[in-house]
Amino acid sequence: MFNGPDPLVCSSRREALFAVGLWFAAAVYTIGYCAAFGYGRRTGQLTFVLGVPDWVFWGIVAPWSLCTLASIWFAMRFMRDDPLGEEAAADPADADEGAAATEACPSPERRDA
Numbered sequence: 001m002f003n004g005p006d007p008l009v010c011s012s013r014r015e016a017l018f019a020v021g022l023w024f025a026a027a028v029y030t031i032g033y034c035a036a037f038g039y040g041r042r043t044g045q046l047t048f049v050l051g052v053p054d055w056v057f058w059g060i061v062a063p064w065s066l067c068t069l070a071s072i073w074f075a076m077r078f079m080r081d082d083p084l085g086e087e088a089a090a091d092p093a094d095a096d097e098g099a100a101a102t103e104a105c106p107s108p109e110r111r112d113a
Helices: 007-038 054-077 090-099
Strands: none
Touching: 007 054
């Protein structure tokens, strides 16, 4: 019988929401910054950071480097490898348990190891 939300589903949902949220925030920033500072500039107005135009560095290189560091931090600190358990028998009565797994998940706990 079902004893609450599946911990694998909750963990996977939390990890996916972090990844999609980070991607979305970085994409909005990148598109906005590059659109605002990358178009309509004359070549005499260009400044360079580490050999690339400043709008490329601050609009693409810097935020995506920060996203890479944030992803590594999240993977090392919060993601965990959970056991999948034993394979369940193919029983039509178990089909209703999948719908119950979408209930609210408990709040995530930090991994301290």
